[in-house]
Amino acid sequence: MLKNKLLKVSLVIFIIVSILLLYDTYSPTSNIFNVSIGDKIFIWIITSGLFIYYIKTSGNPQLVTASIATDKKSDDGLGKNNKPNVSFNDVAGLDEVKEEMQEIIDFINDSEKFHRMGAKIPSGILFHGPPGTGKTLLAKAVAGETNSNFLYSSGSEFVEKYVGVGAKRIRTLFEKAKKDSPTIIFVDEIDAIGCKRNIDSNNEKDQTLNQLLVEMDGFNKDSTVVVIGATNRLDLLDEALLRPGRFDRHIYIGNPNLKAREDIFKVHIKNKPIDTSVNIGELSKKTHGFSGAQLANIANEAAIIAVRNNKKKIDIDDFNNAIERVVAGLEVKHPTVLTKEKEIVAHHEAGHAIVGKFLKSDMIQKISIIPRGQALGYVLKFPDDERYLLTEKELYNKIIVLLAGRAAEKAIFNEVTTGAQNDLKKATDLATNIVCSYGMSSLGNISINENYIRYYIDSINEEVSSIMESCYSKAINIVEDNIDILKDVANYLLENETMGIDELDDIFKKIPQVTQTVN
Numbered sequence: 001m002l003k004n005k006l007l008k009v010s011l012v013i014f015i016i017v018s019i020l021l022l023y024d025t026y027s028p029t030s031n032i033f034n035v036s037i038g039d040k041i042f043i044w045i046i047t048s049g050l051f052i053y054y055i056k057t058s059g060n061p062q063l064v065t066a067s068i069a070t071d072k073k074s075d076d077g078l079g080k081n082n083k084p085n086v087s088f089n090d091v092a093g094l095d096e097v098k099e100e101m102q103e104i105i106d107f108i109n110d111s112e113k114f115h116r117m118g119a120k121i122p123s124g125i126l127f128h129g130p131p132g133t134g135k136t137l138l139a140k141a142v143a144g145e146t147n148s149n150f151l152y153s154s155g156s157e158f159v160e161k162y163v164g165v166g167a168k169r170i171r172t173l174f175e176k177a178k179k180d181s182p183t184i185i186f187v188d189e190i191d192a193i194g195c196k197r198n199i200d201s202n203n204e205k206d207q208t209l210n211q212l213l214v215e216m217d218g219f220n221k222d223s224t225v226v227v228i229g230a231t232n233r234l235d236l237l238d239e240a241l242l243r244p245g246r247f248d249r250h251i252y253i254g255n256p257n258l259k260a261r262e263d264i265f266k267v268h269i270k271n272k273p274i275d276t277s278v279n280i281g282e283l284s285k286k287t288h289g290f291s292g293a294q295l296a297n298i299a300n301e302a303a304i305i306a307v308r309n310n311k312k313k314i315d316i317d318d319f320n321n322a323i324e325r326v327v328a329g330l331e332v333k334h335p336t337v338l339t340k341e342k343e344i345v346a347h348h349e350a351g352h353a354i355v356g357k358f359l360k361s362d363m364i365q366k367i368s369i370i371p372r373g374q375a376l377g378y379v380l381k382f383p384d385d386e387r388y389l390l391t392e393k394e395l396y397n398k399i400i401v402l403l404a405g406r407a408a409e410k411a412i413f414n415e416v417t418t419g420a421q422n423d424l425k426k427a428t429d430l431a432t433n434i435v436c437s438y439g440m441s442s443l444g445n446i447s448i449n450e451n452y453i454r455y456y457i458d459s460i461n462e463e464v465s466s467i468m469e470s471c472y473s474k475a476i477n478i479v480e481d482n483i484d485i486l487k488d489v490a491n492y493l494l495e496n497e498t499m500g501i502d503e504l505d506d507i508f509k510k511i512p513q514v515t516q517t518v519n
C-alpha cells in the first residue's frame with residue numbers, strides 16, 4: 001500500500017515524465033524535451049531511479065499504518081453488511097469470559113439443536129466493569145465468530161441524538177436486527193437509558209427503556225437476536241432490566257492481570273516491527289492497573305513516536321515515552337512556567353518522591369517537572385508486583401505519599417498552593433473508602449452504602465478529616481526530618497527537569513542517616 005505522500009508524488013512524476021517522453025519520441029510534431037534519444041533514456045532512468053529510491057526509503061509501511069489513531073468510529077472493525085471481521089483471537093486474556101460466551105456462540109451457530117431441546121437462548125447479556133476493558137471488542141468478536149450482524153448503539157446517543165424519538169429508534173433497531181438475523185445488538189453505556197425509573201414519571205428516557213423491555217420480552221420466537229449491554233455502573237440499572245428473560249446474565253470484565261496484559265500487548269504489536277530491546281514481560285509488569293484500551297494506546301503511541309524519530313523499528317525508549325504520554329498526558333511544548341512556580345513544583349514532586357521511597361509505597365520510575373497534560377510535574381510510579389489486596393498500613397501510606405507534595409511546599413516555602421488539588425481529591429477518596437467501604441476506621445467493621453450514608457454523615461466527615469490530618473502531619477514529619485534530601489532532589493530537578501530512579505538512589509546513598517519517622 002502506498003501510504004507515503006512522497007511516494008505518491010514520485011509515482012505521479014514518474015508516470016507523467018514517462019508519458020511525455022513517449023509522446024515526445026513518437027509524435028513527429030512534439031518537441032518538449034528537445035534532446036537526443038540517448039538523453040531521453042537517461043532522463044527516464046533518473047526518474048524511475050528516484051521512484052524506486054522512494055519505494056525503498058518511504059519508511060516501513062507497517063509503522064506508517066500504525067500511526068493512524070485508534071478511533072473507535074474510524075476503526076470499528078466492521079466489514080460489509082455490519083459483519084465484524086473481529087474474532088476471539090483479537091481478544092486477549094478474558095479466558096473465562098470467552099468460555100462463558102462460547103455457549104451463546106454455539107447457540108447462534110446451531111440454534112436448531114437448542115430449540116429441539118426446548119432451550120431458550122439467553123437473549124440479554126450484560127457486560128459490566130471499568131472502561132476500556134474490551135467489552136465492545138468482545139461483543140464484536142461474538143458477532144465475528146458467529147458471522148452475525150453487529151448493530152451498535154449507545155445509551156448516550158438516545159439521550160443526546162434521538163431526543164423525542166428514542167422509543168421509535170429502539171423499535172427500528174430491533175426490526176432491523178430481526179430482519180437480518182442472526183444479529184448481535186450492542187447497547188453501550190446502557191445506564192444512560194437503563195438507570196432506575198421514577199415511579200410515575202413518563203419522561204423520554206423511561207419511554208425508551210420501556211420500549212427496550214417490550215422488545216426484549218417479544219423476540220427470539222423465530223429469529224436469533226442477542227442483545228449485549230455494557231455499563232460501567234451496574235448498580236445504577238433498573239431492576240426490571242435485570243429480570244430473567246432480559247439482561248439476566250451479568251459478566252464482569254475487569255482490568256487485565258499480568259498474563260493478560262502480556263497477551264494484549266502481543267495482539268497489538270503483531271503487525272509492528274519491534275526492536276529486540278523491547279521486553280513485553282517487563283512492559284506488562286510496568287503497566288499494572290492499565291486497561292486493555294490503554295495498552296492498545298501505548299502500542300500505537302510507541303509506533304507514532306518511532307515514526308516521528310525516523311526509526312525503522314519501535315524500541316524500548318519509544319514504549320517508555322508512550323507509557324509516560326498515556327499516564328501523564330502530552331508534553332507541553334514551550335511551557336511558560338514562572339521560575340518561582342518551577343521551584344514550588346520541583347519541591348512538591350520531590351516531596352512525593354522521597355516520602356514514597358521511604359514508605360516503599362510504589363516503585364518510583366521517574367520524577368519530572370516538564371509539564372504534561374494538566375500537570376506541572378509528576379512522579380511516575382509502577383507497582384512492585386501484582387497486588388489485589390492492600391493492607392490498612394499500605395492504604396494510609398498511600399495517603400501520606402499523596403499529601404507529601406503539599407507537605408514539602410509547606411516545609412520549604414511556609415505556604416501551600418493549589419498544586420495539590422488532584423492529590424487532595426485522590427487522598428480524600430481513599431480516606432472515604434477506608435471509612436465507608438473498607439471498615440478500617442474507628443466507626444468499625446462496617447460498610448456504609450448510599451442508602452445509609454445520611455445517618456452517618458457527621459461521623460464520616462470527622463473520621464475522614466482525622467485520617468487526612470494525621471497522614472498530613474506524618475508527611476510533614478518525614479519531609480522535615482529529611483529536608484536535605486528534599487532540597488537535593490528539587491535542585492537536581494530544577495537543573496535537569498527529570499530524574500530517573502538511579503539518580504534518586506544516588507542522592508539517598510550520599511546522605512548517610514536516612515530518618516524514618518513513620519512507624
Ligand SMILES: Nc1ncnc2c1ncn2[C@@H]1O[C@H](COP(=O)(O)OP(=O)(O)OP(=O)(O)O)[C@@H](O)[C@H]1O
Binds near residue numbers: 092131134292294
Ligand atoms: N482484552 C483485550 N484484547 C485486545 N485488545 C483490547 C482488549 N481490551 C481492550 N482492548 C483494546 O482497547 C480498545 C477499546 O476497548 P473497548 O472499546 O472494547 O472497551 P470497552 O470496555 O467497550 O470500553 P468502554 O466501557 O469505554 O466502552 C479495543 O478496541 C482494543 O483495541
Ligand SMILES: [Zn+2]
Binds near residue numbers: 352402406419
Ligand atoms: Zn502532587
